[in-house]
Amino acid sequence: TAGITQAPTSQILAAGRSMTLRCTQDMRHNAMYWYRQDLGLGLRLIHYSNTAGTTGKGEVPDGYSVSRANTDDFPLTLASAVPSQTSVYFCASSPEPGTGFEKLFFGSGTQLSVL
Amino acid sequence: GQNIDQPTEMTATEGAIVQINCTYQTSGFNGLFWYQQHAGEAPTFLSYNVLDGLEEKGRFSSFLSRSKGYSYLLLKELQMKDSASYLCAVSTDDYKLSFGAGTTVTVRA
Numbered sequence: 001t002a003g004i005t006q007a008p009t010s011q012i013l014a015a016g017r018s019m020t021l022r023c024t025q026d027m028r029h030n031a032m033y034w035y036r037q038d039l040g041l042g043l044r045l046i047h048y049s050n051t052a053g054t055t056g057k058g059e060v061p062d063g064y065s066v067s068r069a070n071t072d073d074f075p076l077t078l079a080s081a082v083p084s085q086t087s088v089y090f091c092a093s094s095p096e097p098g099t100g101f102e103k104l105f106f107g108s109g110t111q112l113s114v115l
Numbered sequence: 116g117q118n119i120d121q122p123t124e125m126t127a128t129e130g131a132i133v134q135i136n137c138t139y140q141t142s143g144f145n146g147l148f149w150y151q152q153h154a155g156e157a158p159t160f161l162s163y164n165v166l167d168g169l170e171e172k173g174r175f176s177s178f179l180s181r182s183k184g185y186s187y188l189l190l191k192e193l194q195m196k197d198s199a200s201y202l203c204a205v206s207t208d209d210y211k212l213s214f215g216a217g218t219t220v221t222v223r224a
Contacts, residue, residue, distance in 0.1 A: 033211075042119075042202065042216040043158070058211065059116075090157060098210045100145030100165060106157035 002026050004107035006091050012113045013081050021076040021110050023091035031097035032074040033058075033104065034066060036087040043090065049074055050097045081114040088112075117141045119215035121203050126221045127193055135188045135201050135218045143208025149177050149188045150202040152217065158202055162188070190220070198222045 007022045025032065034046040035058075045058030049068040063085060065077045078085055088111050092104040118140040127133040139147070146165040150158040164170055164179035164186060176189040190197055203215040 035214075040123075040216055043204075043214040045211055045213075048211065059213075100206050100210065101163060102146070102206050102210060102212050103148070103160050103163065104150075104158075104212060106159070108157050 004091055004093055004105055006089075006107035006110050008110060009108070010111040010113075012115060013078075015082055015114055016080055019078050019081060019112075021078075021089055021091075021112070023074045023076070023107060024072050025074075025091075025093045025105075026072065027093060027095070027105065028071060029093035029095045029105070030071070031094040031102075032068065033092045033094070034064070034074070034076045035090045035092060036060065036085075037090060037109075038087050046076065046089075081112075083114045086112060086114045117205065117207060117213035119203055119205055119213060121201075121215040121218045123216070124219045124221070126223060129193055129195060129222055129224050131193050133190045133193060133220060135190070135203075135220070137186045137188070137203035137215060139184050139186070139203070139205050139215075141184075141205045141207045141213060144181060145206035145208070145210060147177075147179055147186050148204040148206070148212065149175075149186075150204060152200045152202060154199070161201075193222045195222050195224070 004025045033048045035043040047066040049055045091107040121137045149161040152158040162177040200217040202217045204212045
């Protein structure tokens, strides 16, 4: 059972470079999310998509972009990385968005260090 | 913004009981979740409360009082494998989850 697959597992990136974090799910969930997790701050929502073809901004969207061309894939792009984007990034999906029961299934995370 | 507060750290002895409190002030409320996250791993779903009261699931129970903006997660018969971070999250008016910073529970022998 794959669930949600994230790649890469970890990455060191030079400031100013671009990078795309990949996320693929095989559960046919409608909604997908990108969170970043920082010590003392918890998980913060970057962008989300309630269904293929639509995306929305979360709490901390600046410096990030997403696309949702199909149900399975939800890549996160950093156009020009800055050190403050050093974090652990989690992709998640939910089968029932907009119901209150937003049970999230998480990928294993990407540890990104921007130097 | 959303305000979800929980203690940073708690320590307890194997076999004991620990209660992790969570208070919230959010724009809307559609449900409260608890997640468990072991070090270096992804969060996993533990429990969900939308109505006031206690939900019991084996050694874990979760309580909700919507009028007080308060929840707790109760872990009974603690085991070493329960050492982890426990995340409180609220589904707010836009049906997105906002998370607290998490409570790190250390179980000692």
